[in-house]
Amino acid sequence: MISQIVSAIGVVIAGVFACALYYWLSDKVLQVVFPVSDRNLQLASRNLNRRNVVRPWLFMGPALFLLAVYLIYPVIATIILSFHDRSGGNFVGLANYRWAINDAAFRQSIFNNILWLAVVPAACTFLGLVIAVLTDRIWWGNIAKSLVFMPMAISFVGASVIWKFIYEYRGGDETQIGLLNAIVQFIGGDPQVWIALPFWNNLFLMVILIWIQTGFAMVILSAALRGIPEETIEAAVIDGANGWQIFWKIMVPQIWGTIAVVWTTITILVLKVFDIVLTMTNGQWSTMVLANLMFDWMFRGGGDSGRSAVIALVIMAAVTPIMVWNIRQANREMGGH
Amino acid sequence: MTSIAVRIRRVGLPRLLVHLSVLVIVVIWLIPTLGILVTSIRDKDQITTAGWWTAFTSSTQTEAARLAEPSTARQEGSSHVISGSVFEGDAGGTVRYFGTRVADPDEFPAGQTADLGDGETLVVNEDGSYIHSSSVPFDGERGRRVYLAVATPPVFTLDNYRTVLTSQGIGQAFVNSLTVAVPATIIPILIAAFAAYALSWMAFPGRALLIALVVGLIVVPLQMSLIPLLRMYNDIGSLLGVSSRSYVGIWLAHAAFGMPLAIYLLRNYIAGLPKEIIESARVDGASDFEIFMKIVLPLSFPALASFAIFQFLWTWNDLLVAMVFLGTGRDQLVLTGALNALLGSQGGKWEILTASAFITIIVPLLVFFALQRYLVRGLLAGSVKGG
Numbered sequence: 230m231i232s233q234i235v236s237a238i239g240v241v242i243a244g245v246f247a248c249a250l251y252y253w254l255s256d257k258v259l260q261v262v263f264p265v266s267d268r269n270l271q272l273a274s275r276n277l278n279r280r281n282v283v284r285p286w287l288f289m290g291p292a293l294f295l296l297a298v299y300l301i302y303p304v305i306a307t308i309i310l311s312f313h314d315r316s317g318g319n320f321v322g323l324a325n326y327r328w329a330i331n332d333a334a335f336r337q338s339i340f341n342n343i344l345w346l347a348v349v350p351a352a353c354t355f356l357g358l359v360i361a362v363l364t365d366r367i368w369w370g371n372i373a374k375s376l377v378f379m380p381m382a383i384s385f386v387g388a389s390v391i392w393k394f395i396y397e398y399r400g401g402d403e404t405q406i407g408l409l410n411a412i413v414q415f416i417g418g419d420p421q422v423w424i425a426l427p428f429w430n431n432l433f434l435m436v437i438l439i440w441i442q443t444g445f446a447m448v449i450l451s452a453a454l455r456g457i458p459e460e461t462i463e464a465a466v467i468d469g470a471n472g473w474q475i476f477w478k479i480m481v482p483q484i485w486g487t488i489a490v491v492w493t494t495i496t497i498l499v500l501k502v503f504d505i506v507l508t509m510t511n512g513q514w515s516t517m518v519l520a521n522l523m524f525d526w527m528f529r530g531g532g533d534s535g536r537s538a539v540i541a542l543v544i545m546a547a548v549t550p551i552m553v554w555n556i557r558q559a560n561r562e563m564g565g566h
Numbered sequence: 567m568t569s570i571a572v573r574i575r576r577v578g579l580p581r582l583l584v585h586l587s588v589l590v591i592v593v594i595w596l597i598p599t600l601g602i603l604v605t606s607i608r609d610k611d612q613i614t615t616a617g618w619w620t621a622f623t624s625s626t627q628t629e630a631a632r633l634a635e636p637s638t639a640r641q642e643g644s645s646h647v648i649s650g651s652v653f654e655g656d657a658g659g660t661v662r663y664f665g666t667r668v669a670d671p672d673e674f675p676a677g678q679t680a681d682l683g684d685g686e687t688l689v690v691n692e693d694g695s696y697i698h699s700s701s702v703p704f705d706g707e708r709g710r711r712v713y714l715a716v717a718t719p720p721v722f723t724l725d726n727y728r729t730v731l732t733s734q735g736i737g738q739a740f741v742n743s744l745t746v747a748v749p750a751t752i753i754p755i756l757i758a759a760f761a762a763y764a765l766s767w768m769a770f771p772g773r774a775l776l777i778a779l780v781v782g783l784i785v786v787p788l789q790m791s792l793i794p795l796l797r798m799y800n801d802i803g804s805l806l807g808v809s810s811r812s813y814v815g816i817w818l819a820h821a822a823f824g825m826p827l828a829i830y831l832l833r834n835y836i837a838g839l840p841k842e843i844i845e846s847a848r849v850d851g852a853s854d855f856e857i858f859m860k861i862v863l864p865l866s867f868p869a870l871a872s873f874a875i876f877q878f879l880w881t882w883n884d885l886l887v888a889m890v891f892l893g894t895g896r897d898q899l900v901l902t903g904a905l906n907a908l909l910g911s912q913g914g915k916w917e918i919l920t921a922s923a924f925i926t927i928i929v930p931l932l933v934f935f936a937l938q939r940y941l942v943r944g945l946l947a948g949s950v951k952g953g
Contacts, residue, residue, distance in 0.1 A: 299822030384883030
């Protein structure tokens with residue numbers, strides 16, 4: 230155990246050192262390959278130019294290598310694999326896609342993912358906005374914000390354990406130690422196995438993600454609200470607008486861009502939701518989502534790379550519009566620089 | 567009382583409503599975490615007998631006890647009396663109720679004299695002492711059975727933590743998590759910073775395209791990468807004759823998956839550095855390498871810190887990448903994986919699950935509270951800019 234820690238620290242030092250060495254050495258090599266001397270001014274200026282052409286690629290080299298190997302190549306490979314059989318060896322055309330369309334579990338996952346997409350981003354953004362507005366008006370707002378923000382730091386698995394304890398059900402006459410069932414019992418209802426109630430259990434899983442992500446929405450929206458020019462609100466007050474009108478007609482329209490960013494960021498997160506479903510139900514009781522179905526097919530019966538590739542591509546396709554929007558947004562910003 | 571009323575009037579009802587609703591929200595947000603924290607330090611027998619919200623009050627359990635044998639009866643006046651304590655040896659507690667049938671241990675409150683019929687009475691006091699009397703001599707060999715609702719004081723203990731750290735593999739998993747997260751956090755920073763500098767301050771053809779590519783790659787789902795990478799790792803593993811699942815593999819994977827966001831965040835920051843500083847350094851003859859190391863890197867500290875926190879939280883909390891690239895063997899499991907495995911194998915044992923969960927979340931929580939400022943700054947740099 231100690232040796233493992235020591236070796237991890239060793240790796241950190243060696244890794245950082247190796248990175249620094251690469252950049253330093255590549256810069257030195259550049260100076261040797263394209264020497265600049267006072268004797269031949271023409272050559273010197275040409276070599277200076279050559280250095281400037283090559284240097285950016287040396288600086289970006291390791292990053293581009295990682296991006297190419299771990300992200301760009303796999304995207305292409307996944308597309309190709311989706312047209313091949315389970316071992317990836319034989320071309321099967323659209324068979325995997327046909328399988329997906331007719332597969333009950335796949336349809337269930339699509340339905341559940343849409344459900345997640347409909348509920349979680351909306352709930353997080355709405356709650357985040359409400360909490361941001363409320364906490365901006367009180368002196369202990371920052372403490373409150375920090376506590377609502379806190380679940381951001383908790384892993385999805387940890388959060389699942391936390392909430393599984395809340396949904397805990399004890400059969401028979403045993404005391405209910407899950408908070409939800411205790412409350413239900415207190416107000417006269419019957420305790421339920423919440424995570425095994427088809428359809429509704431999806432909502433109980435979503436609550437976990439909402440609990441985690443509302444803090445994110447709140448922090449971003451709170452900053453945007455503070456960026457609203459004071460004059461616009463003062464003008465509205467002078468014109469006799471009440472608090473409700475100021476909120477909906479003055480504040481919200483001015484932060485639409487930020488709301489869209491929050492919404493899309495959470496949307497992407499929701500499309501990839503995996504840990505929560507894995508730890509809470511592992512897809513049982515009709516809670517399967519795409520990411521979990523894909524993981525299942527990656528390893529089930531030795532793995533079926535064709536089918537899991539199709540499922541991955543569906544997630545990718547859902548993300549693509551947001552990706553395009555983000556790129557256009559970034560381009561527009563750089564144009565304005 | 568009047569002062570409160572006056573204060574409410576001064577504060578105003580709407581303002582009070584704001585305070586109250588924020589308070590309610592904060593309490594709702596805190597209760598889940600509080601639940602596992604409290605449960606993890608409770609005695610494991612008490613966890614199942616009463617909800618954690620009653621942890622600070624005594625919990626009531628049903629116990630059975632047998633009164634002393636009839637041969638110990640004494641004659642007092644016209645009645646026969648057996649007396650003693652229902653608690654044996656060191657056992658203690660407070661008797662709340664007692665009864666003579668197992669189905670109804672709450673039949674009589676402690677201290678009340680129960681009429682058992684045929685001139686037989688029984689009283690059990692809170693401290694456990696009892697007086698059993700009868701107008702006719704007791705018969706039979708053995709003492710009478712009584713059932714008690716006994717309140718035991720709350721017991722808090724660190725035993726659960728000791729158990730999970732030593733015998734449930736959480737201690738090893740903690741070290742594994744550190745082994746994964748620390749290098750996977752630090753290695754990508756320098757790589758991303760160099761790339762970000764090139765993308766901000768060096769002119770070359772295709773720069774705008776590369777930036778667009780990086781922005782696009784931020785949202786590419788991990789799922790797209792898993793299958794080809796797993797195949798590639800297996801190929802490399804069999805080629806070199808080593809296991810395809812190694813720490814090197816997961817460090818590189820985490821570094822690569824964090825790279826787009828790292829480059830984007832750092833580029834936003836580095837591109838915003840004052841132009842004059844960098845250009846005057848160039849005029850003084852400093853190379854790009856020197857400018858980067860001596861000027862840009864130190865000035866970018868806030869952005870580097872923001873990204874480091876993101877990356878640490880992400881790698882520490884990750885389950886999917888670890889399951890795919892590190893495996894699920896006991897000595898390879900990171901904390902999230904170990905916790906997931908415990909959920910399967912130790913299903914209802916909340917003393918184990920809650921303590922393990924708390925160990926899993928404590929490090930990110932400490933990082934969060936210590937460095938929240940940088941985390942917020944990073945979030946804002948990453949998101950509000952787009953809007």
